[in-house]
Amino acid sequence: MSHPDDLLADYVDGTLAERERADVDTHLDGCARCSAQIRQAEAARTALSELEDVPMPFGVTGPVLAEAGRRFERRRGVAWERFQWAGGLAAAAALIVVVALNVGDGDVRNAATPAASSASGGTGAAGGAEAAAPGAIHFAGIERQPNVNYDDPGIQAVALEAADAVVAAEQAQAAEPTSAPPEGFATSVQDSKERTTLAKDCVRQSGIQGPQDVLIRLIEAEFEDTPAYIAVFSEGPGAGQPPDHIVVFVVAKDDCRILSTASQRVPPG
Amino acid sequence: MPDPPARDEDLVRRYLSGDRAAFAALVERHERRVYNLALRMTGREEDARDATQDAFLTVLRKLSSFRGEAAFTTWLHRVTVNACYDLLRKRQRAPLLDRGQDDLPAREPPPAPDHADTSSLSMDVQQALLQVPEDFRAVMILHDVHDLRQEEVAAIVGVPIGTVKSRLHRGRIALAKAMGIQQEGRPSGEAGPSGPDEPPGGPGFGERADAAGPSEGTVSP
Numbered sequence: 140m141s142h143p144d145d146l147l148a149d150y151v152d153g154t155l156a157e158r159e160r161a162d163v164d165t166h167l168d169g170c171a172r173c174s175a176q177i178r179q180a181e182a183a184r185t186a187l188s189e190l191e192d193v194p195m196p197f198g199v200t201g202p203v204l205a206e207a208g209r210r211f212e213r214r215r216g217v218a219w220e221r222f223q224w225a226g227g228l229a230a231a232a233a234l235i236v237v238v239a240l241n242v243g244d245g246d247v248r249n250a251a252t253p254a255a256s257s258a259s260g261g262t263g264a265a266g267g268a269e270a271a272a273p274g275a276i277h278f279a280g281i282e283r284q285p286n287v288n289y290d291d292p293g294i295q296a297v298a299l300e301a302a303d304a305v306v307a308a309e310q311a312q313a314a315e316p317t318s319a320p321p322e323g324f325a326t327s328v329q330d331s332k333e334r335t336t337l338a339k340d341c342v343r344q345s346g347i348q349g350p351q352d353v354l355i356r357l358i359e360a361e362f363e364d365t366p367a368y369i370a371v372f373s374e375g376p377g378a379g380q381p382p383d384h385i386v387v388f389v390v391a392k393d394d395c396r397i398l399s400t401a402s403q404r405v406p407p408g
Numbered sequence: 409m410p411d412p413p414a415r416d417e418d419l420v421r422r423y424l425s426g427d428r429a430a431f432a433a434l435v436e437r438h439e440r441r442v443y444n445l446a447l448r449m450t451g452r453e454e455d456a457r458d459a460t461q462d463a464f465l466t467v468l469r470k471l472s473s474f475r476g477e478a479a480f481t482t483w484l485h486r487v488t489v490n491a492c493y494d495l496l497r498k499r500q501r502a503p504l505l506d507r508g509q510d511d512l513p514a515r516e517p518p519p520a521p522d523h524a525d526t527s528s529l530s531m532d533v534q535q536a537l538l539q540v541p542e543d544f545r546a547v548m549i550l551h552d553v554h555d556l557r558q559e560e561v562a563a564i565v566g567v568p569i570g571t572v573k574s575r576l577h578r579g580r581i582a583l584a585k586a587m588g589i590q591q592e593g594r595p596s597g598e599a600g601p602s603g604p605d606e607p608p609g610g611p612g613f614g615e616r617a618d619a620a621g622p623s624e625g626t627v628s629p
Contacts, residue, residue: 145570148558148577179584180577186533186587187552187580193447195440199457203464207431210468291466292494365473391473399469 142166142173151180210400276301276308276355276373281335284360289369291399294362294387298403301356301371301385305405309381334359341395342370347388351375359392362399366392373405381405416480420471431471435464438481441554442488448549449492451538455499462491478563485556485564489546496542536586544579547572552580 143163149155150163167174289297338357342348352372359368367389373382382405389399414422414433422430439460446459466487474483537545543565550561551572558576562569 144577145573148573148580151577151580176577176581179589180580182589183548183580183583183587184552187537187548187583190448190533190553192440192444195443196453196457199443199460200435200439200464203435203461203468204432206465207435207468208428211428211431291469397469397472 140170142170147173147176147180151177151184275312275353276304278355278357281338281357281359283334284358288361288364289367289389290363291401294369294389294399294401295403297356297358297369297371298385298387298401301373301387302403302405304355305373305382305385338368338370341368341390341392342388344395345388345390345397347390347397347400348372349374352386353382362389362391365398367398368392383407417476420474420476420480424472431468434467434480438484439464442484445485445488445549445554446492448534448537448553449489449542449545450495450499451534455492455495459488459491459495462494463488466491482560482563485550485560486566489550489564492546493542532587533583536583539586540579540582544575544582547575548579548583551576 143166146155146159146163150160155163163173167177335357338359339354342354342357348354348370349372351374353374354370355373356371357368358371359366361367362369370388370390372386372388374384374386375382385403385405387401387403388397390396391398414430416434416437419430419434419437423434442463443456443460446463447453447456450456450459463484467484470487474480478486537548540548546565547561550556550564551558556564558569558572562572565572567575
């Protein structure tokens with residue numbers, strides 16, 4: 140006997156057309172299996188429909204709204220913060236030497252990410268050793284990952300990996316304080332200066348990069364099928380202190396809109 | 409006469425164009441539904457809180473790429489169901505020692521005194537619901553608890569409507585069995601035999617391959 144299984148859910152819901160309902164009724168008269176299933180399904184449906192909504196516990200969405208506020212301020216205020224920061228920097232120029240990080244072939248300087256400044260000095264002579272802030276990671280240029288399609292867990296994994304790299308860098312630099320910042324991430328394909336500049340411009344244009352963010356990794360890949368740049372920043376209190384957070388932003392290559400973010404706390408070393 | 413409430417999609421636009429309060433309005437409007445969906449899916453208040461937060465944080469992160477191709481509520485439900493799947497997977501990976509009695513749905517908020525009988529029934533249903541495979545559970549909760557139409561459920565879960573009908577029917581039978589309701593349609597203390605053409609334990613749950621949520625088709629390197 141063939142059973143009208145595809146109609147039984149609608150039969151229980153009472154949404155079958157009259158004729159189909161009559162057909163099922165006729166079938167049920169002679170089919171103990173389907174009749175039993177209908178009784179079970181009706182009992183289950185009734186039980187489910189009697190489940191009552193539970194009131195929302197206090198404080199569940201508070202952190203979400205706080206995060207929304209932070210992101211909002213970050214988006215809105217980044218230009219103003221940069222302006223303020225630039226003023227502060229001018230005033231403090233006599234005290235602070237900006238360490239220009241060598242990028243890739245050595246001539247693209249990460250001047251927009253001043254949190255890498257080290258109060259202890261160091262001039263960033265190309266190829267020379269410098270006293271790096273603990274946890275500083277050498278930015279090695281854009282990485283192209285043409286066949287990789289990230290999703291949110293993937294982005295979170297990138298953040299976690301970066302946090303681990305910062306901890307490893309801190310430990311290495313504690314062991315040998317005068318060494319250059321370690322190579323944090325192997326670049327599978329190191330590309331031209333133009334490509335790196337283009338990506339950085341897009342990241343900058345998206346307005347996500349805060350004044351305390353130091354770019355430590357830049358990936359060109361896809362995010363949920365959209366061509367994207369994945370920018371990994373370390374954030375910290377500055378003043379030679381190691382970074383305490385990793386923030387990852389994903390921006391679309393075509394219009395630099397923000398696609399996703401992830402963050403990861405760096406465990407204290 | 410007061411203005412009609414703003415549409416969700418309008419609130420999204422307002423938030424993106426600089427109205428900070430619009431996101432709070434979206435959260436306030438939907439938090440109870442999201443939380444209850446998560447509570448029914450996970451059976452545990454702590455997980456429901458986490459899933460609710462994860463879902464709204466995902467919404468926050470992705471609002472700028474929300475193109476309005478689906479209704480906001482459809483998208484929100486999808487994000488919530490996926491957040492629940494993620495949490496349930498994490499919980500499955502957690503060592504058994506960390507789980508203990510918390511897994512039982514008895515940690516739901518205390519019942520209101522005037523609904524004591526209903527709430528105790530709810531706990532039984534909730535406990536039985538957790539024995540139904542996740543993909544079937546999601547469809548049943550969305551349709552039978554949250555009263556969403558089958559078409560909406562199909563859009564949320566990302567499966568054809570025929571699959572929704574099939575999961576709905578088989579899920580209900582599985583739930584009835586988990587509640588101890590035998591084929592005669594009344595509760596019983598012990599589980600009875602399965603139907604003649606069903607595998608033991610209820611109707612087959614073999615068609616999970618098409619259940620991937622939107623985030624599951626991509627690579628997590």
